[in-house]
Amino acid sequence: MNSSKKLFEKAKEIIPGGVNSPVRAFGSVEMDPIFIKKAKGSYIYDVEDNKYIDYISSWGPMIFGHGDEELNNVAIEALKYGISYGVPSAVEVEMAEIITDAYKGCEMVRMVNSGTEATMSAIRTARGYTKKDKIIKFEGCYHGHSDCLLVKSGSGTLTYNVTTSLGVPQDFVKNTIVCEFNNIKSVKDAIEQNKNEIACVIIEPVPGNMGVVIPDMDFMNDLRNITEENNILLIFDEVITGFRLSYGGAAKVFNIVPDMVCFGKIIGGGLPVGAYGGKKEIMSVVSPLGAVYQAGTLSGNPLAMSIGIAALKKLRNNPQIYDGLEKKAIKLEEGFNKNIEKTGINAKVVRYKSMLTIFFTEKSVNSYADVMNSDTKMYAKYFKGMLDSGILLPPSQFEVMFMNQALSDEDIDFTIESNLKVLSSI
Numbered sequence: 001m002n003s004s005k006k007l008f009e010k011a012k013e014i015i016p017g018g019v020n021s022p023v024r025a026f027g028s029v030e031m032d033p034i035f036i037k038k039a040k041g042s043y044i045y046d047v048e049d050n051k052y053i054d055y056i057s058s059w060g061p062m063i064f065g066h067g068d069e070e071l072n073n074v075a076i077e078a079l080k081y082g083i084s085y086g087v088p089s090a091v092e093v094e095m096a097e098i099i100t101d102a103y104k105g106c107e108m109v110r111m112v113n114s115g116t117e118a119t120m121s122a123i124r125t126a127r128g129y130t131k132k133d134k135i136i137k138f139e140g141c142y143h144g145h146s147d148c149l150l151v152k153s154g155s156g157t158l159t160y161n162v163t164t165s166l167g168v169p170q171d172f173v174k175n176t177i178v179c180e181f182n183n184i185k186s187v188k189d190a191i192e193q194n195k196n197e198i199a200c201v202i203i204e205p206v207p208g209n210m211g212v213v214i215p216d217m218d219f220m221n222d223l224r225n226i227t228e229e230n231n232i233l234l235i236f237d238e239v240i241t242g243f244r245l246s247y248g249g250a251a252k253v254f255n256i257v258p259d260m261v262c263f264g265k266i267i268g269g270g271l272p273v274g275a276y277g278g279k280k281e282i283m284s285v286v287s288p289l290g291a292v293y294q295a296g297t298l299s300g301n302p303l304a305m306s307i308g309i310a311a312l313k314k315l316r317n318n319p320q321i322y323d324g325l326e327k328k329a330i331k332l333e334e335g336f337n338k339n340i341e342k343t344g345i346n347a348k349v350v351r352y353k354s355m356l357t358i359f360f361t362e363k364s365v366n367s368y369a370d371v372m373n374s375d376t377k378m379y380a381k382y383f384k385g386m387l388d389s390g391i392l393l394p395p396s397q398f399e400v401m402f403m404n405q406a407l408s409d410e411d412i413d414f415t416i417e418s419n420l421k422v423l424s425s426i
């Protein structure tokens with residue numbers, strides 16, 4: 001029989017670190033990873049048939065839970081039509097229609113295969129459109145692993161403390177300016193010091209890659225205003241938040257219209273899909289209409305489009321899903337907070353809609369600096385305790401618990417009980 005241990009030993013020989021994405025190595029929780037055999041509903045099972053309640057939800061895409069019957073049937077049906085053509089198909093038009101209808105300010109959209117591709121291409125487009133080179137990003141925000149964005153980013157890079165990756169020439173990041181999230185003065189200063197040189201500001205409207213940090217609404221509104229005043233494009237990286245916080249993403253919740261937007265995760269229903277879009281005038285610089293080159297052999301893949309479309313339609317037709325997801329997160333938040341009080345442990349629960357992180361810190365968390373104050377050793381102990389209780393949390397302090405629709409009241413009650421037990425024992 002396969003065991004996680006055996007698989008990991010073998011994997012380490014032939015895959016760097018034994019994994020295809022760094023956070024999966026469980027390094028920051030000081031463990032070896034579990035290897036998954038299957039997942040259904042709110043549960044995920046490892047190769048030794050241990051069952052866990054899943055709060056990773058594939059980092060967001062499995063918003064309905066695993067193995068949703070409706071989506072499964074769409075996938076099976078789509079296979080009958082062939083997997084890939086390399087020439088246009090009707091489902092690509094349908095997907096673009098759904099996204100542009102859903103998202104204010106996204107008048108034209110281009111499909112790609114990952115969030116990384118989406119942000120990389122959006123930035124190229126912003127630079128091509130404005131004919132300016134510099135970009136602003138924020139500490140702790142992660143936008144995929146393209147060269148110019150691997151500066152003080154989140155997710156696996158925070159966990160592994162890589163501010164700038166090896167292999168990224170200094171020249172490639174010299175046009176990337178890093179500002180502080182929730183600190184508008186840092187943005188004003190950067191704009192002042194780089195007058196007429198900044199193409200765009202890219203931001204996770206609700207950061208999820210340093211754990212959840214709640215955006216200050218004044219900061220967000222000011223950011224929209226000063227970018228507009230200075231002819232700088234505002235790009236919302238909604239790879240996590242798009243179709244999770246609301247059907248219209250964070251933009252709808254904030255009532256702010258960005259110039260460009262990036263999607264990923266949920267829009268593929270679990271398949272590798274990304275997209276970037278924006279105002280028609282901006283997107284018109286993209287090839288073959290304009291001179292900004294961007295292409296993809298499998299972009300708009302019909303199988304992926306069919307499943308993604310089914311996922312988005314299901315969200316569109318069942319808007320109550322969002323309240324349901326938030327209720328689950330609120331119940332966890334309240335339960336965890338009671339347990340934290342009871343045990344006197346230094347921890348802060350941060351929740352935004354259906355995204356939640358427990359930070360092991362005594363101070364409230366509003367910035368990257370606050371996040372970095374967390375006790376990652378405590379998180380590691382907590383993670384292990386919860387895993388032993390049958391609950392799979394993100395294997396890093398700097399990630400998010402993602403609610404899915406399949407989580408039952410019993411799952412959540414059990415999670416709160418286990419949380420108390422584990423907090424009492426670490």
Ligand SMILES: *Cc1c(COP(=O)(O)O)cnc(C)c1O
Binds near residue numbers: 208239
């Ligand atoms: C996951 C993520 C990305 C990168 O998406 P990939 O599909 O992993 O390349 C980009 N931006 C944000 C906000 C993300 O969470």
